[in-house]
Amino acid sequence: MLALAAAEPVARPVWTGPGASVQGMPSPDGRFLTAIDPSTGDLAIRELAGSRLHRLTHRPSNSKEFAYFSAVSPGSNHIAYAWFNDAGFYDLRLIATQGGEPRLLFRNEEAGFVQPCDWTPDGRFILTLLFRKDNISQITLIAAEDGNVRVLKSLNWVYPKKMDISPDGKWIVYDSFAAGSQSQRDIYILALDGSRESTLITGPAEDGYPLWTPDGKSVVFASNRLGTNDLFRIPVENGKASGEPELLQKDLDRFLPMGITTDGTLYFGRRSGARDVFLVSLPAGEPKRLSSRFHGANLAPAFSRDGQYLAYLTRQGAENFGTESRVVTIRSLKTGAERQIAPKLAHMERLRWSPDNKSLLISGSDGKGRSGLFRVDITSSQARPIVWDDNASFRGIPGDWLDADRVVIGGSDLRERNLLTGDERLLDKRAARLVAVSAEGKVAFASYNEVFLLDQGSVYKGEVTSLAWAAEELYVATPEALIAGGRKLPLPDYDLGSLSIDPGARQLVYSGGRVANEVWSLKLP
Amino acid sequence: MRAALLLLAISLSASERLTVPLGLDQYIPAPPENPLRPDVTALGRDLFFDKRLSRDGTISCSSCHEPSRAFTDNRPFAIGIRGQKVPRRSPPIFNRAWGKSFFWDGRAETLEQQVLGPIANPKEMDLTIEELLVRLRRDPSYNSRFRELWNREPDSQTLAWALAGYLRTILAGDSPYDRFVAGDRNALTQRQQLGLRLFRSKANCHACHIGPNLTDERFHNTGTAFNNGQWTDPGRFAVTNLAADRGAFKTPSIREAAKTAPYMHNGSLATLEDVVDFYNKGGRANPFLDPEINPLNLSPEEQTALVDFLRALTGTIREGWPQ
Numbered sequence: 091m092l093a094l095a096a097a098e099p100v101a102r103p104v105w106t107g108p109g110a111s112v113q114g115m116p117s118p119d120g121r122f123l124t125a126i127d128p129s130t131g132d133l134a135i136r137e138l139a140g141s142r143l144h145r146l147t148h149r150p151s152n153s154k155e156f157a158y159f160s161a162v163s164p165g166s167n168h169i170a171y172a173w174f175n176d177a178g179f180y181d182l183r184l185i186a187t188q189g190g191e192p193r194l195l196f197r198n199e200e201a202g203f204v205q206p207c208d209w210t211p212d213g214r215f216i217l218t219l220l221f222r223k224d225n226i227s228q229i230t231l232i233a234a235e236d237g238n239v240r241v242l243k244s245l246n247w248v249y250p251k252k253m254d255i256s257p258d259g260k261w262i263v264y265d266s267f268a269a270g271s272q273s274q275r276d277i278y279i280l281a282l283d284g285s286r287e288s289t290l291i292t293g294p295a296e297d298g299y300p301l302w303t304p305d306g307k308s309v310v311f312a313s314n315r316l317g318t319n320d321l322f323r324i325p326v327e328n329g330k331a332s333g334e335p336e337l338l339q340k341d342l343d344r345f346l347p348m349g350i351t352t353d354g355t356l357y358f359g360r361r362s363g364a365r366d367v368f369l370v371s372l373p374a375g376e377p378k379r380l381s382s383r384f385h386g387a388n389l390a391p392a393f394s395r396d397g398q399y400l401a402y403l404t405r406q407g408a409e410n411f412g413t414e415s416r417v418v419t420i421r422s423l424k425t426g427a428e429r430q431i432a433p434k435l436a437h438m439e440r441l442r443w444s445p446d447n448k449s450l451l452i453s454g455s456d457g458k459g460r461s462g463l464f465r466v467d468i469t470s471s472q473a474r475p476i477v478w479d480d481n482a483s484f485r486g487i488p489g490d491w492l493d494a495d496r497v498v499i500g501g502s503d504l505r506e507r508n509l510l511t512g513d514e515r516l517l518d519k520r521a522a523r524l525v526a527v528s529a530e531g532k533v534a535f536a537s538y539n540e541v542f543l544l545d546q547g548s549v550y551k552g553e554v555t556s557l558a559w560a561a562e563e564l565y566v567a568t569p570e571a572l573i574a575g576g577r578k579l580p581l582p583d584y585d586l587g588s589l590s591i592d593p594g595a596r597q598l599v600y601s602g603g604r605v606a607n608e609v610w611s612l613k614l615p
Numbered sequence: 616m617r618a619a620l621l622l623l624a625i626s627l628s629a630s631e632r633l634t635v636p637l638g639l640d641q642y643i644p645a646p647p648e649n650p651l652r653p654d655v656t657a658l659g660r661d662l663f664f665d666k667r668l669s670r671d672g673t674i675s676c677s678s679c680h681e682p683s684r685a686f687t688d689n690r691p692f693a694i695g696i697r698g699q700k701v702p703r704r705s706p707p708i709f710n711r712a713w714g715k716s717f718f719w720d721g722r723a724e725t726l727e728q729q730v731l732g733p734i735a736n737p738k739e740m741d742l743t744i745e746e747l748l749v750r751l752r753r754d755p756s757y758n759s760r761f762r763e764l765w766n767r768e769p770d771s772q773t774l775a776w777a778l779a780g781y782l783r784t785i786l787a788g789d790s791p792y793d794r795f796v797a798g799d800r801n802a803l804t805q806r807q808q809l810g811l812r813l814f815r816s817k818a819n820c821h822a823c824h825i826g827p828n829l830t831d832e833r834f835h836n837t838g839t840a841f842n843n844g845q846w847t848d849p850g851r852f853a854v855t856n857l858a859a860d861r862g863a864f865k866t867p868s869i870r871e872a873a874k875t876a877p878y879m880h881n882g883s884l885a886t887l888e889d890v891v892d893f894y895n896k897g898g899r900a901n902p903f904l905d906p907e908i909n910p911l912n913l914s915p916e917e918q919t920a921l922v923d924f925l926r927a928l929t930g931t932i933r934e935g936w937p938q
Contacts, residue, residue, distance in 0.1 A: 197798075198797070198798035200795070200796045200797075200798065201796075201798075222796070223815070224815065224821065224825060224826075225825075226825070226826055228640075239797065240641060241639075241640055241827075242640060242641045242642050243640050243641075243642045244640050244826060244827045246826075280642060281642075283641070284635075284640065284641030284642040284643070285642075285651075286642075287642060287644070288647075458822055458825050458831075459815060459821055459825065460815075460816075460822075474906060475819075475822075478816060479816060480812050480815050480816045512909065512910065512912070
């Protein structure tokens, strides 16, 4: 059953152009948006009446630190924000909206990702998503006074896209995958004291980004139940649905609800532009978009060693603020036919075809907290971990196939692993950020600024963004050009690490393109 | 109406006092028809320790799930009524509020289904539920308590609610591991920290022992039910009839591991050292060995560190509602 709102409200852009930031939220009083200063990575606020950006934090120069998600206190006078620290994980910090010294509220390497989402109405607690080293996400309340953590509920690696506290401070609404599903996202209401929980929205569609309306009588949410990404509202009473969902706004496209001000204005992010996979004839052809079927959501392409297939990653489902959900698309270059497989992995970053075209070596992480390299059978989609490291990021570890039974593994050093016996041997003590193996088994690897050939030493010095082999020739991608055999080829605007060249060195495939963020507002009826 | 409101107020107020040990969620799942309530818990607790739940009055639930033994009996096989040997070990029963299925083979889908199973099992307590209900109805105290709670005589549903309601309050947490994960970097010794790193990496324990309760609530074949080419227990296969489930058992929580020996579904491994040695050798080969079970190549020092870490999972067990 579906009701239609009497009059469809009108959405308006409030922040467009370079630097528009969607990781923040509007202040409850509607004066400003929290944002990330694109030029420095600092936490900032952007006035909604004008367009000035005020930087609140002051990131040291040459630092890898930066601000990320943030949430504004009920009085609009403090901001809780995630800060990527110099140790390589996220703190939760507090700062006054007038600026001043930030206060460290929570720092725990075991829960290295924090996402503040909302404050309790009394300002005492910050509703925060923690993501732990073991890939468990947790809905927590962190005390604004002393950083004490109360874990309300643990979820698996599929963390909520949004969590929000009801205006009366009694309920948290959040979204999460339905039990056992990898695509059905439902919406739940959890009592703030942890005493009970109920399902607000369930069904085969992807329902997410729930937010309470200022009167606390309903929840607005995004849903693709009608085939497009639409905005809905459902009445709620005492933590449960008290009516049917009502369509508020049809087809908001790639939108990311950020927050609702006390006057009932919804602010949401919107994405435009596309990131896609392109083919270029070598040495200097015109880029052609590879796929017409999964337009605008493709990356990390890889040719098979015989040039028969291309595999690449495709974004799945609605937009995410952070890491997106991905599947693998496999394209036959002979027929143009495409099919998709969805290995049970939390994140996939890079692909490499096995010499027999039966498996993919995927860098990424699984739902069990293992970040490393996985072997994925392209028929069954089954993913088996090959190697993982407690200290690796969720993007995994670089690697490539030596032959059907052996892989070369990068990371803090370079190793060869026999997949049949599990035996490993050290190939080189140097760190290997990029690894590429030729069809005949030549191994190239690179740190940030030097490329080596195994057993031959350095072959290139300078910044390296990608490595690829074709016709037994090594191609080194730098920020300026593609270098092979002393030749410099023009390089398209591409995503780092995404190059692959067909075995005959006739075609280059890469992912590129730009995605832009905008912030829009919508006065709820 | 006023009485109902008063009861609700009492329940909610008491609900706020149920303290959850560090490492567990504040939200304790319970079915809507059987929410956590102190009065239900108290009734379930009395039933749990009552030997009249067995045919000859010699066995209670606590006979095999002793609080002083981390709610196990430390035997390789449970001993039921008339000294009968039960085919499987008594599993730890803490933190079962978060369980997805119950018994070693997962044949019960809810805690309410599970709690009635051992009572009726001829090898365990050997009392039909109908016979037990007659006993409870004849007992003035029990009968009145059931009537006060649910306005009806004891029946199988309310019996299950009471026992499951109590089981949901048996909580284990607040171990050195929990304190370490919560940010206390000194809660584990250096060797235990090495053990934790191995747990999450080379030893691959994390493949199954994951989440706040250190179990994936899934079924895995480690080879313990395969001996000399013969299956000694069908495991999950008995429930699903799927060949791949032969010899597979539910991953138990390894909280309180140091207190819950012997190990595996059949108590075949006496010590934590034996368990680590078993997995270090890749479990026991059989046609359906779980693909996550492989030889680990752990050195003796690494094995010791892993055992040390497992001992750091010993914390606090609380049960019932605080008075």
